[in-house]
Amino acid sequence: MRGYSLFLAAILMAGACGKPRAREDLLRDVVAAALVHPPCSQIIPSWSASLPVPTGNRGGKEFSIFFFAVPDREGDHWLGTPSGRAVIELDSSSARSCERGAGSRPSLNLRDRFSPRARSLGVEAMMGKEAELDGVLEKISRLYSDKRPLTSKDEILIKRFGDLFSLLAEPPFWPNYRDLNPGFWRWAVQNGATLPKQ
Amino acid sequence: MQGDSRWARAFLTAALFFLNFLSRLPVAEAQGNAIDETNAGRELRWVCDPRNWKPVPPAKKAASSSRRCRLARELTAKARDITSEIQNCLSGNFTCGVSQKIAVDQKIRHLMDQYLLSYFLRYKASLSLFEIIDRAQASIQRSSEGDIQAGLGGLKEIIARLDRRLGRIEISARASPNRQALTEIGRIDEQGGLAYHDFLGISFLIDANNDFIEGKSPQDKASYRAALAERQKANNLARSLVGIRARLIALQKRWGIRTFLPLTSQRVDKDSRAIEQDAETVGALRKNHVSHIRIKSIHPNWKGASPGLNGAAALGKLGSAPKPKLIPSMSLPWMTKISASPRVPPSPPRRRLVHMSGPGSYDQFPRYAAFLHWMDHYHFSRIKGHPRADAAFVHRQRSGDCAIVSQQEVLEIMGQLPFRRPWQTENRLIREAQNKGLAIENxxxxxxxxGELLTSRGVLIAKHYYxxxxxxxxxxxxxxxxLKRGHLAIVAVDAGVLWNDxxxxxxxxxxLVTGVSVLPLSGxxxxxxxxxxxxxxxxxxxxxxxxxxxxxxxxxxxxxxVEVLP
Known part of the structure; x- marks a missing residue:
């Protein structure tokens, strides 16, 4: 009986002391926290944030994003141009830097926001893919920052990233994504990612 | 004290340096260092001649360049004005007070917002001015927080004393109110008003400055914990104020003086008009709490008292300064909460709720939503809050001003704004928010x-950031x-998920979240x-x-x- 209790205690201890599982939604929460803390909270209104792009700094924990306006009134069919950008870090609730441009002009059509393949997905599926992309992005960012030789598993991961990004990124903003860090996109394409032509 | 003076001198010197830098900007361009500005993918090159402030030909975009040159000329003139102000300050053996420093800061920020937002942000890293301004304000913030806490402690003591006295007095239905008690109530109200205005200032400063609290850089993780703790402290102050206000209202009710109070929405309108006018004339965009807590012009009884950043000093003066009238006329925003019947829509009294459930609606799970309605309809679930009454106050927003419309709903629900011509009120609130620097275009x-539009009208809030x-x-x-406590909440959400689009x-x-549906036993x-x-x-x-x-x-x-405190 005593041995059985010890066995149970050992299992519990092992469970408690194990390495905590990484949160897949961490990147999403970092963006959300950065928006409500200074400096972004004082200059960026409730605009939409883009998908993060790794900068390659700080051990792969730093990302760049840009902001654009999405209508918060149903029935409006415009889409704002990117008009602000920020650099965020995984370990901090704040943005390292944040700047706003001349204003988000509604010059694009909201119906063209996503690629035809993404339009066939439902909201739930899109959210799921976005969460998956966030998880993959964290790993990819570390790989990009380390600059070490890649294994076949890494290449599969990069390919997966390319697929997810092509699906979820807004086609009118592909040039803006490229401008965030052109070196990263070159590295991703060289290592097997299939990215949309920009 | 010496430390403060050193800070202030450093602040002003840095401001001078900064303004000098500003005034040199267009000259540098004239010397041929054209500034590239990326504007939505297009590159604009513009060069101004400092003699006549016209674009140097051949300018590619003539209209845009001449507009920018005009702006540069205005900017230079204003920068010179501020420079001379600061120099006057320095030459007078350093006699500039806190209010002058804040005024200079406001002007600089106004310049920043109006003209050169992108340039300022670009050069922000290299300039230590902002950090110095923010640190100076953080030190002000800390001192005023002590003031407000001292004020709240004093209020609690007075209320406890009055409570004890009231406990000893037998109140009959026809007895006239005790003069001494009324005087006490008047004092509580006035001191509460001061504490309230101090709170407004502190809350605003926390929101504006929490990245520089205790001199930590914004990248520091600990500084964000400190910032969140500061916000939590402000929330607790708001809750204390709400408790004291509720107690005061109860005391007034007990003495039967509630009906004499001239608490109408007209008065609130007058207050808000004064605030709006103040904001426009001063031109203060951000941190204009100093201007809008200048209540001398709003209430005649407050002459002599100087509330705001020197809250404790003002509280000290109150003993000898204005004597409250027999029936105090409490028209300050902090007391306007006791409107006649909140949560009752004035016109029309009831509207049919639009639930929008069922197939083709905004619900991700239409059948489940229909089930929830069924549960509510047959009282299998309990509703917390007053969603049916509050539903009448919403109207469709005109532009991207959902946060302003949500605040408008709260103000109408609380009886602080009349529920008439909602779009007209919305336009007015947008204008006010833009004047105060709380909102940008649209x-x-x-x-x-x-939530700042709420606090400026006497509705106390607690902000929850994570x-x-x-x-x-x-x-x-x-x-x-x-929500289970029945409070309203203004919540930031993802529109795509909420509308299932x-x-x-x-x-x-x-x-605006007006209520929740809960299971009766499990909650x-x-x-x-x-x-x-x-x-x-x-x-x-x-x-x-x-x-x-x-x-x-x-x-x-x-x-x-944002939680709306009752």
Whole structure:
């Protein structure tokens, strides 16, 4: 009986002391926290944030994003141009830097926001893919920052990233994504990612 | 004291350096160092001649260049004015007070917003001016927080004393109110008013400056914990004030003087007009609490008292200064909460709720939403809050001003604004928010200043921001506990998830949550009642399933809300 209790205690201890599982939604929460803390909270209104792009700094924990306006009134069919950008870090609730441009002009059509393949997905599926992309992005960012030789598993991961990004990124903003860090996109394409032509 | 003086000198010197830099900008361009400006993918090159402030030919975009040159000329003139102000300050053996420093800071920030936002941000890293200004203000903030806490302690003592006295007095229905007690009530009201205005200043400073609290850099993780703790402290102060106000209202009711109080929306309108006018004339965009807490012009009884950053000093003066009247006329915003009958829509009294459930609606799970309605209809679940009454106050927003419309709804529900011509009121609020620097074009509100339109009208709020470490379950339980207490909440959500439309995914939106549907025994939240001004027709008291709403809250653009204290 005593041995059985010890066995149970050992299992519990092992469970408690194990390495905590990484949160897949961490990147999403970092963006959300950065928006409500200074400096972004004082200059960026409730605009939409883009998908993060790794900068390659700080051990792969730093990302760049840009902001654009999405209508918060149903029935409006415009889409704002990117008009602000920020650099965020995984370990901090704040943005390292944040700047706003001349204003988000509604010059694009909201119906063209996503690629035809993404339009066939439902909201739930899109959210799921976005969460998956966030998880993959964290790993990819570390790989990009380390600059070490890649294994076949890494290449599969990069390919997966390319697929997810092509699906979820807004086609009118592909040039803006490229401008965030052109070196990263070159590295991703060289290592097997299939990215949309920009 | 010496330390303060050193800070202030450093601040002014840095301001001079900064303005010098500003005034050199166009000259540098004239010397041939053209500035490239990326504007939505297009590159504009512009060069100004400093002699006549016209673009040097051949300018590619003549209209744009001449406009920019005109702006540069205005900017230089204003920068010179401020420079001379600072030099006057320095030459007078350093006699500049806190208010002058804040005024200079306001002017610089106004310049920044009006002319050169992008340039300032670009050069922000190299200039230490902002940091110095913010540190100076953080030190001011700390001192005023001590003041307000001392004031609150004094208030609690007075209330306890009055309570004891009232306990000894036998009040008959016809007895006239005791003069001494009325004087005490008047004192509580006045001191409460001062504490309230001090709170406004502190709350605003916390929102504006929390990245520089205690001199820590914004990248420091600990500084954000400190910032969140500061916000929490402000929330607690707000709760204390609400408690004291409720106690005061109870005392007034007990003495039967409530009916004499001239607390009408007209008075509030007058106050807000004064605030609006003040903001326009001073030109203060951000941190204009100093101007809008100048209440001398609003209330004649307050002559001599100088509330605001010197709250303790003002409290000290009150003993000898204005004697309260027999029936105090309490018209300050902090007391306007006791409107006749809040939560009762004046006109029309009841409207049919538009639930918008069923197939083809905004619900991710239409059948489940229909089930929730069925539960509510047959009283299997309990409703916390007053979603049916509050539903009448929503209207469709005109532009991207969902946060402003949500605040307007709260003010109308609380009886602080008349429920007439909602679009006209909306336009006025947008103008006010833009004048105060709380919102940008189209009424898009900046997250740091969410809820400021409420506090300027006497509605106290608690702001809930979360760091990236906070788990979504914690945010959900915080929101639930607020709503289960029957409070209103202005919540940031993802429009795409809330409307079940992927076109709007990651679109920042704000809705007013008016109630929750809970299971009676377990207390589990089944759904949220929201007033959403963004859909057409505006959804009045739409019941959203808990899963869908929580997903919308825990998004890239969510994870923060403002609690409206009763």
């Amino acid at each position: 009424g898009n509100t900046l997250p740091a200043y969410a 760091s990236q470490e906070t788990k979504s379950s914690v945010i959900d339980s915080d929101l639930d506990s607020v 992927k076109k709007y995914l990651n679109g920042g939106h704000v809705v 589990k939240v089944m759904g949220y009642y929201i007033n959403d001004s963004g859909v057409s027709p505006a959804s009045r008291g739409r019941l959203v399933s808990a899963a869908q709403f929580r997903e919308a809250v825990n998004s890239r653009v969510g994870r923060n809300f």
